[in-house]
Amino acid sequence: xxxxxxxxxxxxPALTADCVVFATAEDEGLQLLLIRRGGEPFRGQWALPGGFxxxxxxxxxxxxxxxxEETGFHPxxxxxxxxxxxxxxxxxxxxxxxAFLALVRRPDDPVRGGTDAEEAAWFPADQLxxxxxxxxxxIEDARAMLRQRIRREPIGLDLLPQAFTLSQLQSVYxxxxxxxxxxxxxxxxxxxxxxxKELTGRRQTGHQRPAQLYAFDRAAYKRLxxxxxxxxx
Amino acid sequence: xxxxxxxxxxxxPALTADCVVFATAEDEGLQLLLIRRGGEPFRGQWALPGGFxxxxxxxxxxxxxxxxEETGFHPxxxxxxxxxxxxxxxxxxxxxxxAFLALVRRPDDPVRGGTDAEEAAWFPADQLxxxxxxxxxxIEDARAMLRQRIRREPIGLDLLPQAFTLSQLQSVYxxxxxxxxxxxxxxxxxxxxxxxKELTGRRQTGHQRPAQLYAFDRAAYKRLxxxxxxxxx
DNA sequence: TCAAAAGTGTTTACCATACACCCATGT
DNA sequence: ACATGGGTGTATGGTAAACACTTTTGA
Numbered sequence: 001x002x003x004x005x006x007x008x009x010x011x012x013p014a015l016t017a018d019c020v021v022f023a024t025a026e027d028e029g030l031q032l033l034l035i036r037r038g039g040e041p042f043r044g045q046w047a048l049p050g051g052f053x054x055x056x057x058x059x060x061x062x063x064x065x066x067x068x069e070e071t072g073f074h075p076x077x078x079x080x081x082x083x084x085x086x087x088x089x090x091x092x093x094x095x096x097x098x099a100f101l102a103l104v105r106r107p108d109d110p111v112r113g114g115t116d117a118e119e120a121a122w123f124p125a126d127q128l129x130x131x132x133x134x135x136x137x138x139i140e141d142a143r144a145m146l147r148q149r150i151r152r153e154p155i156g157l158d159l160l161p162q163a164f165t166l167s168q169l170q171s172v173y174x175x176x177x178x179x180x181x182x183x184x185x186x187x188x189x190x191x192x193x194x195x196x197k198e199l200t201g202r203r204q205t206g207h208q209r210p211a212q213l214y215a216f217d218r219a220a221y222k223r224l225x226x227x228x229x230x231x232x233x
Numbered sequence: 234x235x236x237x238x239x240x241x242x243x244x245x246p247a248l249t250a251d252c253v254v255f256a257t258a259e260d261e262g263l264q265l266l267l268i269r270r271g272g273e274p275f276r277g278q279w280a281l282p283g284g285f286x287x288x289x290x291x292x293x294x295x296x297x298x299x300x301x302e303e304t305g306f307h308p309x310x311x312x313x314x315x316x317x318x319x320x321x322x323x324x325x326x327x328x329x330x331x332a333f334l335a336l337v338r339r340p341d342d343p344v345r346g347g348t349d350a351e352e353a354a355w356f357p358a359d360q361l362x363x364x365x366x367x368x369x370x371x372i373e374d375a376r377a378m379l380r381q382r383i384r385r386e387p388i389g390l391d392l393l394p395q396a397f398t399l400s401q402l403q404s405v406y407x408x409x410x411x412x413x414x415x416x417x418x419x420x421x422x423x424x425x426x427x428x429x430k431e432l433t434g435r436r437q438t439g440h441q442r443p444a445q446l447y448a449f450d451r452a453a454y455k456r457l458x459x460x461x462x463x464x465x466x
Numbered sequence: 467t468c469a470a471a472a473g474t475g476t477t478t479a480c481c482a483t484a485c486a487c488c489c490a491t492g493t
Numbered sequence: 494a495c496a497t498g499g500g501t502g503t504a505t506g507g508t509a510a511a512c513a514c515t516t517t518t519g520a
Contacts, residue, residue, distance in 0.1 A: 011288045012245035015318075015329060055244045055327050059318040083316040083331045085248075085292040094288050096248060096329070098316045167499075184501070185483065208498040209490035400472075417474070418510065440519035441471040 013085070013094035017063040018050030018135070020081065020099060020142035021073060022176075023106035023122065024159050026168075030125040030175040031106060032139065035070050038118045041091050042132035048139070049120070050097065063100040071111055071120045075102035076158035079149075081142055089134045099138045101145055103158040150176045151233055154195065157216045163199055165211035166190070173233070189233055195221045246318070246327035250296040251283030251368070253314065253332060253375035254306060255409075256339035256355065257392045259401075263358035263408040264339060265372065268303050271351045274324050275365035281372070282353070283330065296333040304344055304353045308335035309391035312382075314375055322367045332371040334378055336391040383409045384466055387428065390449045396432055398444035399423070406466070422466055428454045 021033035034046040049070040053062040060078060067073055081099040089095065111120040123129065125143065128136070150156050156172040157164075170186050190196065197220075199213040224231065254266035267279040282303040286295040293311060300306055314332040322328065344353040356362065358376065361369070383389050389405040390397075403419050423429065430453075432446040457464065 010247060010285045013248050013286070013288065014243060015246050015248075052243045053246070053318070055246065056320050058320060059316060059329075080315050082313050083292060085286070085331070087289050087291060096292075096331075098318070098329075165499085182484075183499090184485085187500085189482085204491080205498075207492035208496085209492095209500080211499055398472085415510070415512085416472090417512085420473085421475095422509085437518080438471075441469085442473080442517035442519095444472060 013096045014090075014092075015053045016050055016095060016097040017053050017059055017066060018048040018097050018099050018138060019063050019067045019075070019078070019102045020048060020139055021067065021071075021075065021102040021104055022125065022142070022146060022159070023104050024172050024175045025106055025122075026171065028124060030143075030178075031122045032125045032128065033071060033073070033104075033111065034121060034123055034129070034131075036119040036121075037132060044118075045132045046123075046129045047132035048099075048135045053098075059098050060100070063098070063102075067102065073102070073104050073111075075104045077101070077103045077155055079145075081138065081145055084134060084138060086134065097133075097138075099142065101142045101149075103146075103155060105159060105161060146176050147178075152231060154216065154221060154231060154233075163201075163203075163213040163215055165203070165205070165213060167211060169214075193221075193224060193229075193231055195224065195231075246329045247323075247325075248286045249283055249328060249330040250286050250292055250299060251281040251330050251332050251371060252296050252300045252308070252311070252335045253281060253372055254300065254304070254308065254335040254337055255358065255375070255379060255392070256337050257405050257408045258339055258355075259404065261357060263376075263411075264355040265358045265361065266304060266306070266337075266344065267354060267356055267362070267364075269352040269354075270365060277351075278365045279356075279362045280365035281332075281368045286331075292331050293333070296331070296335075300335065306335070306337050306344075308337045310334070310336045310388055312378075314371065314378055317367060317371060319367065330366075330371075332375065334375045334382075336379075336388060338392060338394060379409050380411070385464060387449065387454060387464060387466075396434075396436075396446040396448055398436070398438070398446060400444060402447075426454075426457060426462075426464060428457065428464075 023031045023033070025031050033049065035049050037043050037045055037047050049067050050063065051066040053059060057065070059080070063078060067075065079101050081101050083096055083098050085096040087094060106122065111122065128139070150173060156169060156176065159172050160168055166187055169190065170181055170183065173186070174181055195217050196214040197217045199215055201213060202210040203213050204210045256264045256266070258264050266282065268282050270276050270278055270280050282300050283296065284299040286292060290298070292313070296311060300308065312334050314334050316329055316331050318329040320327060339355065344355065361372070383406060389402060389409065392405050393401055399420055402423065403414055403416065406419070407414055428450050429447040430450045432448055434446060435443045436446055437443050
């Protein structure tokens with residue numbers, strides 16, 4: 001920077017990237033990944049995973065790196081929500097954060113903490129603890145974005161394993177939208193797009209009738225998009 | 234900042250706010266406001282109006298201020314599009330910009346330049362000159378956002394005077410969506426919401442049959458929203 | 467009388483919605 | 494046998510889309 005003849009002389013804010021990471025759990029609805037802060041300010045409080053962007057690092061890359069460092073997760077999807085920059089949002093001074101929406105499959109084993117994070121844990125998205133900074137606001141916006149996006153793009157699949165049942169998929173939609181859906185109508189709508197292919201294997205979910213497994217057919221989805229048909233579910 | 238015990242020591246990027254300002258013109262489709270840069274880098278090239286965010290200034294406020302300084306415009310609407318931060322997007326070094334979508338009524342008199350802007354001018358959104366930085370990308374995203382938003386919220390009205398004809402409103406939608414619409418269907422759909430009220434005066438658009446003028450009924454729209462009915466046009 | 471835009475209804479096809487019962491399995 | 498979730502079809506109402514002519518004015 002200092003070698004560059006055009007280097008700006010203006011005062012500069014600090015820049016962070018934060019991730020709003022959602023997953024779903026069977027019968028427990030939408031889950032949110034939080035970390036307990038290991039440093040000041042807000043030490044010991046719950047907050048979104050995230051941290052400072054390096055000077056030669058893309059915003060997405062920074063969000064991914066921080067998430068990996070603090071929680072070990074690699075999201076299937078990471079989309080920008082927006083920039084949050086109220087002058088008083090950080091007690092240390094001017095800090096702008098770029099928020100990202102991340103969707104992951106929730107693993108069975110508990111999450112571990114990492115750099116700058118004493119602890120990481122999943123919370124039901126409707127029962128969150130008090131949060132550091134303006135993170136409650138970022139989460140609200142992330143949920144709104146998820147609600148909108150899941151109806152127009154097949155991003156719900158990022159929350160499931162490669163092979164899944166229609167009931168699981170329906171649960172994901174119900175968790176994301178926060179409303180129950182009609183089983184028959186849901187199946188009709190989603191199958192009409194022809195982007196799910198039946199897997200010949202079946203599977204036992206325990207002690208009920210085994211359910212048909214499906215996988216997402218990415219090629220078929222691309223074909224739909226090219227035809228300009230918009231997936232709306 | 235420096236008085237604050239928690240002040241960050243990380244290297245910091247510079248922070249700017251840029252505005253993608255759209256208007257519509259009769260029979261000319263969607264128009265975009267650009268300025269010709271008065272300083273390096275990209276001196277003399279066309280670019281979005283915008284500039285540095287002050288350290289105690291909200292992002293929206295910064296965008297508004299810069300727009301006012303460079304072009305004299307006060308948009309009816311200013312919404313954040315997102316943050317753009319590729320490390321190589323500015324030859325001077327690391328500069329993050331927050332992009333905003335602004336909608337204005339295009340005045341009859343030509344626009345003036347201002348601080349840091351030799352010149353300001355309207356361009357048809359489909360025939361833009363070469364642009365500085367990654368501004369072509371911001372504009373593409375802004376158009377996508379406009380297309381989506383105009384179908385769910387009555388923001389098209391921000392592009393029109395208080396009293397307008399249904400034909401004018403239809404032109405706005407056609408310009409924003411980039412597609413022709415059926416006149417009868419458009420009128421039916423938009424009038425069904427009961428958010429436009431007829432003004433008793435009429436008006437002569439020149440030398441054809443005079444058209445009915447309408448005004449937006451903000452109270453009626455608020456009522457709709459409370460009922461949870463979503464405006465979709 | 468002509469040009470130019472304003473204004474107006476009906477038909478059709480599709481899709482969202484609502485709704486209830488039988489099936490396959492494990493215990 | 495029964496409990497549990499898996500799986501299926503139909504009827505109805507509403508709305509998006511397609512479509513063409515008459516009206517009013519100024520020139």
